[in-house]
């Protein structure tokens with residue numbers, strides 16, 4: 001039997017990159033997957049196509065997480081998508097994956113960029129969890145996508161790293177808060193994964209080789225490398241794991 005049969009999973013930022021990989025994996029495991037996206041509808045529809053071609057169930061919904069009313073928009077669109085399938089607003093799994101980068105070094109930082117990163121990477125995940133409380137079934141799962149940038153100095157993207165540090169702190173506190181309901185909360189931290197987010201850092205073969213060399217396996221990660229870790233954490237097998245920072249970096253800088 002499929003391990004997530006009968007469960008409903010929400011993956012934020014599932015139109016591209018790691019989020020798409022997570023959506024594919026959870027759908028393969030039998031979940032109905034709500035594919036959230038910010039603006040790239042075409043990419044979100046591609047995610048749906050991939051899932052449906054493999055016999056999975058999914059629908060897409062849009063909410064720009066930078067907007068002040070992001071959480072209301074998010075849950076209104078999610079509820080509408082679930083209602084179209086004849087389902088109520090309850091769900092079992094929330095993967096806070098959507099994030100934005102590009103903060104640059106200290107001297108490059110502007111107040112606008114800081115506010116954008118905090119809104120999308122910190123405020124939205126926190127308030128999405130708050131908004132999920134009346135909807136998530138007991139025994140549910142929350143996975144927050146963090147980054148190796150919280151354990152290794154990353155001055156190239158100072159504010160981005162700071163927002164991911166907030167994700168780690170939030171994960172720890174929420175695990176304690178939601179434990180009595182049997183809900184686990186964990187953070188998964190990728191190292192470099194080949195996605196649009198770091199396309200500029202992979203512009204030349206030499207740059208790719210340098211990033212690959214950070215891992216003991218001498219390659220850059222794939223979305224599936226991260227999705228498979230998330231797939232485990234949301235499964236029943238991971239019921240005794242909560243409040244953890246799970247390093248999924250391929251042994252970066254060991």
Ligand code: NAP
Pocket residue numbers: 012013014015016017018019036037038039040041043063064065066096097098099100120145146147148189190191192193194195196197198
């Ligand atoms: P990506 O390819 O750039 O995709 C970002 C996703 O987030 C897209 O689905 C995008 O939606 C969504 N998103 C961005 N801004 C949004 C907004 N304002 N409102 C709503 N949705 C928004 O990123 P990725 O590399 O897959 O990263 C996924 C997660 O892994 C992030 O949390 C990132 O910090 C983390 N991470 C990535 C790496 C890496 O090397 N790639 C390393 C460590 C951690 P649209 O398609 O609609 O724009």
